[in-house]
Amino acid sequence: MLWLNGRLVAAAEARIDPADRGFLLGDGLFETMRAVDGRIPLLARHLARLRAGAGTLGLPVPLGNAALADAATALLRATGLRDAALRLTLTRGPGPRGLLPPAELTPTLLLAAFSLPSPPPPARAAIVAVTRRNEHSPLSRLKSLGYLDNLLAVRAVREVGADEAILLNTAGRLACAATANLFLIEGDTLLTPPPAEGVLPGITRAIVIEQAARLGVRCLETALPPERLRRADGAFLTSSLVGVRALVAVDGEAVAGAAPHPLAQDLQAAWQAHGCES
Known part of the structure; x- marks a missing residue:
């Protein structure tokens, strides 16, 4: 189960546009966050860094922090994961061939949740x-x-x-x-x-x-x-x-x-x- 552009979808049904600039050009950002007992203690810090990076790239973040927090909570509930690794990926969305982005942007937002790995050795x-x-x-x-x-x-x-x-x-x-x-x-x-x-x-x-x-x-x-x-x-x-x-x-x-x-x-x-x- 994934959260993609505002809704929960089965991973097998999720679709990223083949013209997405994140896929073609690496035009985007991501954050990897730790969820503990169903909450994300450092979510505000991760979103602040995401927004700062997006500002540097001139990349709009289409949702506010409260909506992103709700999306993360909904995904954790849907997957049944309490302790998890969450990855939030933001891309500039689809665009024409070439480096310059389109005048009208449709950013892609993807949230995925994974089981936490075991603590590694030194x-x-x-x-x-x-x-x-x-x-x-x-x-x-x-x-x-x-x-x-x-x-x-x-x-x-x-x-x-x-x-x-x-x-x-x-x-x-x-x-x-x-x-x-x-x-x-x-x-x-x-x-x-x-x-x-x-x-x-x-x-x-x-x-x-x-x-x-x-x-x-x-x-x-x-x-x-x-x-x-x-x-x-x-x-x-x-x-x-x-x-x-x-x-x-x-x-x-x-x-x-x-x-x-x-x-x-x-x-x-x-x-x-x-x-x-x-």
């Missing part, structure tokens, strides 16, 4: 050379539909036995993981690359920064060379579905003894207490 990552984050592009700070760089990165690290990819930017500095934001721990300080380094401003990333301040932990957004990761006292990844995931190895070498850092565990507990876990 991450073992590799720094990839096959692609880079382009910090000069505004798209690096949007959750846009074009994810082929991320796909190439994940494929590359799976070939060397890692389960997550660390991407550098065009200057050779740390940016993020293929599906998560990156944090380092040095002493009693958190470090994370800022959005200007080609980083998506993640929802859980923002919560971790807020919760670190409440715990009295200093957090700096700063440019980071790869060597800082290898000699860090700890590291972790953040994403909306997993929360805080310890990073224990990079390029086959242990990060700080390959044990999850206690601060990462504290921040995961703070993320759960913030309402992201039932």
